[in-house]
Amino acid sequence: MTDPATSAALAADTGAALELLSSGALTVHGRVTEASNAVLYCTVELAGLAAPCVYKPVAGERPLWDFPDGTLAGREVAAHRLAAATGWELIPPTVLREGPHGPGMVQLWIEPDPDAPELLALQDPAGPEPGWLPIVRAEVGEGRTALLVHRDDERLRRLAVLDAVLNNADRKGGHWLPAADGRIYGIDHGVTFAVPGKLRTLLWGWAEQPLTAEAHEVLDRLAAELDGPLARELGPHLTSAELTATRERVAALRRGGRHPLPSPDWPSIPWPPV
Structure with missing residues (x-):
């Protein structure tokens, strides 16, 4: 096992990390x-x-019925490149590279911080408590319900904006990781x-709220x-149609100026949610 601090340092030095991931020996x-x-799970060494x-x-x-075969690895790389542009x-x-089992996506491993505060919780249905935002009411057994909530955290809010641009179809609670670098x-x-x-x-807590000034600046830059x-x-x-759709999502967010609402034509909550 390598030192988690190495990953944290590399995550902050994208150029060095991309070189290591692209050219290093995969085990x-x-x-x-x-x-x-x-x-x-691998190590990469260079x-x-x-x-x-x-x-x-x-x-x-x-x-998958709704995505072309063999494209998921490339979509992960595209998502990273767009996120980097924000x-x-x-x-x-x-990165996308050759590996022991053929071409695939290789991504720096991020070790979650075990001491980080929880970002997702079940609370009394009369909630949410201060500092939390509602997602959906959930059945918890024996006819009881609870309110599924996420923290009102600016880092998660940025992720919600990114997901709206990416058209992310699977933002489960286990798909965000609080790291030791904050x-x-x-x-x-x-x-x-x-x-x-x-x-x-799961990041619906800001639905229909105005986008922040920071988000507007990022969207303006992405549009360019x-x-x-x-x-x-x-x-x-990506296909040319997917690139065009990405531009249109950015344009719609800039024009509307608000976080999107759940669509009535598509399930809004991933399953399982965590």
Whole structure:
């Protein structure tokens, strides 16, 4: 096991992390069994520097009815590149490369901070408590209900904006990781960038609230970059229709100025939620 501090330092130095992930020697140590697709825990080493990482070979992707086969790894890389363009550094460094089981996505492993405050909770249905935002009422057994809530945290709010741009169809509670460096990292972005609206998330606490001034600045920058260098970076991983839809989502957010509402045409909560 490598030192988690190494991953934290690399996460803050994207250039060094991308070089290590792209060119380092991959050693597979085991499989993350909870995942629906093949997710392999590895270390990557280059010139004496080693770090833990996740390797998701394309060959281990299960076919989906609503996404083209063999595209999930590329979507994860595209999600990282778009997230990097926001300046928020919400997705760990991610590359597409050859590995022991063929081409796949390789992403820096982020170890969750066990001492970080909880970001998701069940509270009294009369809530939410101060500092929390409601998601949905949930049945908890024996005819009882509780209110599922997430923290009113600016880091999660940035992630909610990013997900609206990515059209993320699977933002479960286990798909955000509070790290020891104080950041929250989003993971598992294989089902993103679809053309039809598929936003499915637990981060509904800000629905229809005005976007922050910071979010407006980020969206303005994305709009410009999606007509230039960012589009060229995303092009190998997405179709032209998916790129156009991404531009349209950014334009709609800038025009409306608010966090989106759940769609009546698509399940708004991922299952299982955590």
